[in-house]
Structure formats: C-alpha cells, structure tokens
Amino acid sequence: MFSGKSTMVSAVRKPLLEQLAKAVEDGRSADVVSAIEHGLDVGYSAQELLYEGLIRGMTDIGIKFKNHEVFIPEVLIAARTLKKGQETLRSALIDEGVEPIGKAVVATVSGDLHDIGKNLVSMMLEGVGFRVIDLGVDVTAEAIGEAVKTHKPDVLALSVLLNTTLNQLMTVISYLEENSLRDHVIIMVGGAPVDEKFAQKIGADAYAKDAVSAAETAKKMIGKM
Amino acid sequence: MKTNIVRKEEYKARLKRVNDAIALKEGAQMPVAPLVNGLPYYLYPELGLSHRSALYDFEKAMEAHIRFHLEFEPDGIVANIMPLCAKAADYLRPTMLDWPGRAGTPLPDDSIYQMFEIEYLKEDEYDELLGDYTGFILRKYLPRSYKSLIGLEQFRIDPTCGIMDLPLSPLANPALRKALQILLDYSKDREQSDARYTALTDRLIQNGFPPMYTAVGQVPFDILSDYFRGTVGTFYDQVERPDKILGACEKFMSVEIDALSAQAGVDADVKRVFFPMHKGMDSFISDAQYRDLYWAPYQKILQYLIGIGVTPIIYTEGPYETRTAFIREKLHEFPPGSCMIHFESGDFAELKKAFKGLACLTGGVSLQMLEFGTREEVVERVKFLAENCAACGGFILDASGAIEKAKRENIEAMFETARSL
C-alpha cells in the first residue's frame, strides 16, 4: 500500500526529533550533533530540527527546572548542548532563511560581575527562538544605549545581583529616555534582589523570577505567544 | 594571655544573653547581634572612611567599629571584618580578587573587595590534587592564585643523591628564590596584621563585648566551588564527575578538621566557628547531592567541633526552603543547643517551629528593609520576630546578611525596638 508511505515517514520523523530533544535535555552534545547531521542528510528542514528538536529539548528542561525536578547544573549542561546544536545547524538555517522570533540584548549592569543568571536568561531566550546579543557583565548605561541603537532589539534584558548596583537599572532607563531610545524597546529586569514591585517602581516593562519565566514573558511581550 | 576586661558586668550580661539563647533557655531577653561590614564607615561619615581606607588604615577602621559598638551596644562583637592584609596583597598580587586601592583597579573607594572565580583546579586535575595534595597546592595552586609566587612552580627536592646539601640543590633558582623571599616578607607582614586584629578584638572585649565567633570555616563543597573550580566549573562537575567532587570534599574536610583542631586547646569564654555557606541554596544542587556531596563531609566537621566543645554557626545563604527538613533531621544527631543556624530568607515563624528545641535561630531582618525600608517596617518586623521567634528562647536578632549600608533610623529602630520589648 503506497499511500502508507507518508505515515511511515512521519512515524520515523517523530522519533528523531524526540531523540534530539531528549539529547539536549540530557546534555549529550555528541548525540545532538550526529542527530542533526543525520536529520539534515535524510531531508529534515533546519527549521524543524531547531524548533521541534533543540528548542523543544530546552523548553522541556526549563519546565523541569521550574518544577524543581532538575537544578542549575543540568540546565547549564543542556544549554551548552543547545549551543553546540545551534552551531551545527547554523549554515542550514541561513540557507533556509529561518528568522529568529525576535532580537534581545542582554547585559549585567555596571559594577556587577555576576553572570550565571544572566547567561541562563540568554540561553533560555535563545531556547525560545530569540537571537541574543549578550553584552557580558559590568556594562555601562552608555554601552547598553549604544547596543540598543545599533541592534534595535525587541527586548532589553538587564540582570543585577548586588544591592549596590540596583540603582544602575534606573541609570540605564534614564539614559535610554534621555537619548530617545526608551520607547522602542521592552525592558525586562531581573536578578536576586529585584522583585515585581521594584521593577514597576523604576519603570521597567517586565520582571521575571527565573530564566524560564523570563523567556516566556519576553515571548508574550513581543506578541509571539 | 587573657584580655583584661574593664566593663566586666556588661560583658558577663551580654555573654549570658547569647549563651542562654544558644542553650535554648526560655524567657531570656532577646539578644541583638547584627553582623556588620561597611556599615560603621557609612554611619560615621565624619571619620572619612571608605572600604579603601579601611583596608590600608586599620587604626581608623577600628575606630569606626568601636564607635558602632559603643553607640548601639550589640550583644557581642559584630564587626564582620576579615583579617585581610592589603599591604601584603599588593605584592602577592592575588588573581582571585580585586580591591579598592590596588594599583590600576577600576573599583571605587567605597566598594568592598571583590572575588572573581578562576578554575585553579582544572577539570582533569582532581586526581593530581588528591594524589599529591601538598605538591599540587605548592606548585600549582599558589602560583596560579598569586602572580608573585609563580617561581614556586619550580619548588623541587632532588632525591637522587642525598649527600650533604645535594637534595636541596634545585633551590638554586632565581625565580624560586624570588617567590621564597616574598613568602618571608609576607610572614612578617602577616604577623603584624594579625596583631592589629587581635588589638581590635581586645579593645572590644575590654569594652564589654564578647566575641560572637572565634574562627571561620567553610563547607568543603564551598571550598571546592569558591576557590578551586568556580561556581560554573562545579556545576558541570556535579553532572559529569560527582565522585571527584566527593573525593576533593573529603580531603578538604580532613585538612579543615586539622586546622580547626587548634580550637580544642583554647581557653576562652567563647568558642564558636562561623560557617558562611555559599553554594548550597535551593536551585544549585539536587537533594541527593546536597545530602551526599554538600552536607555529608560538613556533618563530620560539625560533629568534630561539637565534640571538642565548639559551637558551629551554620550560616546559610540564599533561598533555603527545600533544605530545612533535611538539616533539621541532621541536627537531631547532635545534643539540643549544639549549633546556631542562620537563614537569609523564609518564613521565620515556620523556621522557629522547625528548629525549636534543636538549634538557636538567627537572622530575621532583611538587608533590603534596612537599606530601603521605613522605620515603621523595621519596628513591625522586630516585634514579629520577638513574638514568633524569641518568646520561647533560642533566637538571636540579626540581619539577613552582614550589613554594608542602611538608614541610620532603621538601625536605631532595630536596636531600640528589641531592647524595649
């Protein structure tokens, strides 16, 4: 029965994407690379390998993290694997003309060197399909303003971990206002000393408690969810 | 030599208040002992102190801390200053931190010193560390953590010919000699700086303030994460080589017990070891790894200290909600009142219930509230803690972390409210 062919293909297709997602979740980089290479060879689109494979895996681990089933180490390892997978897919994505869902600039504010939380936020944003421009740590308001001007991101995500650098969030927001850059970007803030109330008080657009919610919120805010 | 205490009555009263709380006695007055870092520099601007000048002009820093104690009269020495020797650090050139006043630093004068994390122990070097601990520390760890000690990489003894001085002949090495000379200078500077810190403690004791703690320790897992592998390196190891982590933690445990054994012979009114706990918070580590890698080696240190009459201060940092039940269970292995336990956040009424009859609870007032909150909020909070935590004993009022900066009126409110109840 020839009409059964396409059913058979999709039955085979699913397991490969599932395997890919699971390999991201488990942090098995070598398996991710070989699944992608094999997938591309046998006719999968880069887009489905990205969204239904890599990003699904990252989303799954994000959910487990939120439910306290896995912890930061497992999420970091999955994120490292995701990166590896994205690198493997890069040229295929360009060939297919796959566009990210949005652009995000991410930074830890001036005077603050904590980057673990910020990196997780970056990875989770990538994990839901954003293109992320990560400015690193200890980034001044001027440098953030410059990046907003150059990259025109949909979202600006600012991380802060110290009480002594909390006021830098205000500094950045006023700098953007003074330079007429504020209205074009959604500002999200986060980090251990920040809460919803504080975010509102300083005029940020959004706050999220953890990296998974940060990515969900960002997606919602740009109207992609 | 024991310090000559001038204000004996106050000293005794404070010591009793704190000891009663540790012993979980009911009905005693709530002790107030918030640890402070830079707060006195901030509260007494007339002294013109910053973290920078405090590092280099210890006498002046001492003045500020003494002033704070005399003004607020905490129930013990709350100056949570580390006995750093900036003068020596200038020439040791540590790679693991920066501080205000260091040549070329971008740090402003009012910044506290700042740690960085570097993988001093690479992921494939665990076996080397465990196989030859001293050799690794001497030839790899020290040269990596202090730029000026690079010559120690060459420290070798030649066992092939033991005649006369020959085994020592590899010491004829200019780079090594430079490093050894630096260690000699350091030895002298360290001695002087120790003497200055002892002088501060002595002056506070003379003025009637007993120490809150007499030594500092760390959880072996934190030693690994803070000073050897870094937070991120350790995160990876938790998944990829947990057995290596355990091996290193057991090694650090025995090294630490050895170092803390000096406490056994000390003749002092107070013997308490302060354990700030950095990398055990809720999302950092699974319950199973917390139990096996984080706590198990630590439990042995606690057991040792309690056995020699020392009170450990279990100073947890970060969110700790998922750990409470487990810690409670572990503390049941010790006699009631053996430990003090501090939490940065959480529901203090619930925490009190959890540790009632087991360990003295400390903490309660958040740093955020002290810096950004109102006087009324502080008053309310202290009343809440007095009622829900201190009423049945076993509680010491403290902030959620060591205080850097706070509104003066909030600090006043914290002490006044506590004393008025």
Ligand code: B12
């Ligand atoms: C690891 C660590 C360090 C490491 C940093 C390593 C690194 N590469 O980042 C080192 C040792 C270098 C360090 C240094 C210091 N630290 Co530190 N550090 C920590 C520690 C233990 C964990 C922070 C962390 O990585 N958490 C894990 C991540 C995943 O969590 P997170 O950052 O909160 O991020 C999550 C959320 O907040 C959110 N999020 C984060 N960013 C953003 C951004 C957006 C937009 C959104 C929506 C969400 C979001 O998502 C993340 C994932 O779910 C905390 C303790 C704590 N309770 O947090 C102290 C802590 C932050 N450090 C502190 C201090 C004081 C310091 C030092 C000053 C200490 C010193 N004297 O050296 C220096 C300062 C250095 C500097 N200038 O920044 C204090 C800050 C107190 C305060 N509130 O002011 C803390 C709270 C410890 C304490 N209890 O005293 N530190």
